[in-house]
Amino acid sequence: MAAVMDGDKLANIFRQATAAHQQQKFRDAQAGYTKILKWIPDHFDVLHLLGQSFIEEGRPSQAVRWLRQASAIQPDNADVCYDLGLAYRTTGQNALATRAYNRALEIEPDRLNAHLSLVEMKFPGEHYTAMLRQLHQLLKPATYLEIGVETGQSMALAQPETRCIGIDPEPCISSPLPPRCDIFPQTSDSFFEQSDVRSLLEQQNIEFAFIDGLHVFEAALRDFMHVEACAGQHSLVAIHDCIPLNTITSARERSTNFWSGDIWKLILCLKKYRPDLAIINVAAKPTGLGLVTNLDPTNRTLQTQYEQILREYIPMTYDAIASDERNALNIIANDMKPVTEWLREWRVQGAC
Numbered sequence: 001m002a003a004v005m006d007g008d009k010l011a012n013i014f015r016q017a018t019a020a021h022q023q024q025k026f027r028d029a030q031a032g033y034t035k036i037l038k039w040i041p042d043h044f045d046v047l048h049l050l051g052q053s054f055i056e057e058g059r060p061s062q063a064v065r066w067l068r069q070a071s072a073i074q075p076d077n078a079d080v081c082y083d084l085g086l087a088y089r090t091t092g093q094n095a096l097a098t099r100a101y102n103r104a105l106e107i108e109p110d111r112l113n114a115h116l117s118l119v120e121m122k123f124p125g126e127h128y129t130a131m132l133r134q135l136h137q138l139l140k141p142a143t144y145l146e147i148g149v150e151t152g153q154s155m156a157l158a159q160p161e162t163r164c165i166g167i168d169p170e171p172c173i174s175s176p177l178p179p180r181c182d183i184f185p186q187t188s189d190s191f192f193e194q195s196d197v198r199s200l201l202e203q204q205n206i207e208f209a210f211i212d213g214l215h216v217f218e219a220a221l222r223d224f225m226h227v228e229a230c231a232g233q234h235s236l237v238a239i240h241d242c243i244p245l246n247t248i249t250s251a252r253e254r255s256t257n258f259w260s261g262d263i264w265k266l267i268l269c270l271k272k273y274r275p276d277l278a279i280i281n282v283a284a285k286p287t288g289l290g291l292v293t294n295l296d297p298t299n300r301t302l303q304t305q306y307e308q309i310l311r312e313y314i315p316m317t318y319d320a321i322a323s324d325e326r327n328a329l330n331i332i333a334n335d336m337k338p339v340t341e342w343l344r345e346w347r348v349q350g351a352c
């Protein structure tokens with residue numbers, strides 16, 4: 001007759017193991033969990049906890065084994081899928097990690113830590129603000145216009161000599177702004193309708209612009225059209241959020257905390273309707289930074305084709321480009337060296 005472990009004894013082992021786990025006595029915890037699994041091999045919580053203990057201890061390969069077993073028992077458990085993703089990622093198995101995180105997101109589409117983990121894998125390297133800082137330092141533009149200022153985090157990266165204009169209907173400035181900066185508390189559409197940009201910039205062009213306002217394609221398109229009309233051929237326009245993470249976070253309607261909207265379509269649209277522009281898209285976290293130059297303030301193509309462009313791009317979803325994203329969106333590495341070469345090739349003002 002098979003021996004039977006007393007229920008109270010098992011409960012006691014479980015209590016001691018979880019207490020050891022909380023105190024980070026991982027080996028003691030693992031010994032307890034393993035003892036329970038000898039009696040109840042498909043104990044979901046114990047398998048999950050054992051996997052977690054190996055992750056926390058820094059032994060992710062061991063974690064994978066137990067988390068896979070837990071996941072087989074409860075395939076719809078998003079916590080286990082996330083932990084499995086973490087274990088795979090820590091062992092450098094990024095394809096498997098992506099699959100596990102995506103499974104967690106199928107179960108729980110607004111799971112922020114899974115989105116952020118995917119961001120870390122898709123965009124290794126620095127945040128877009130590091131690229132913006134380097135661009136300001138290299139170009140030292142005479143003038144800078146930013147659409148979507150929020151706290152002033154990105155505006156604060158401008159050089160002290162640069163004449164800056166910031167536009168945001170709801171600015172909530174908490175960063176120290178550069179000395180020659182004016183903030184216009186209105187939407188970008190109303191700003192461009194009501195303001196004489198060149199006279200605000202002492203009769204100069206916009207040399208450098210950053211578009212980071214309303215996160216829908218047509219608003220970013222209008223922002224680009226307005227900026228280009230006040231720019232020179234060798235000015236530079238940076239556009240935030242031009243590389244989508246996945247379908248749900250790059251949709252027009254926001255349904256997740258992590259969300260970039262459908263600004264990425266602007267790259268496709270400019271490539272098609274304005275092949276004269278020079279465009280690269282830096283893989284900076286969290287969702288890319290598009291850079292556009294070789295501008296032509298006299299070109300009216302986007303204005304005349306505006307309605308046709310909206311009909312073409314508004315219904316599009318990320319699936320249309322997912323398999324060929326790198327080419328479709330002109331993506332390059334998040335590295336200042338190729339960016340500087342590109343800026344010089346196109347003789348961007350201040351780069352040569």
Ligand SMILES: C[S@@+](CC[C@H](N)C(=O)[O-])C[C@H]1O[C@@H](n2cnc3c(N)ncnc32)[C@H](O)[C@@H]1O
Nearest residue numbers: 148149150153154168169170187188212213214
């Ligand atoms: C993502 S935040 C900008 C973040 C900032 N550029 C940074 O990097 O720190 C987007 C901002 O765009 C502003 N915004 C929303 N609609 C806008 C519009 N129509 N015109 C200009 N700004 C807008 C919002 O108020 C918000 O502060």
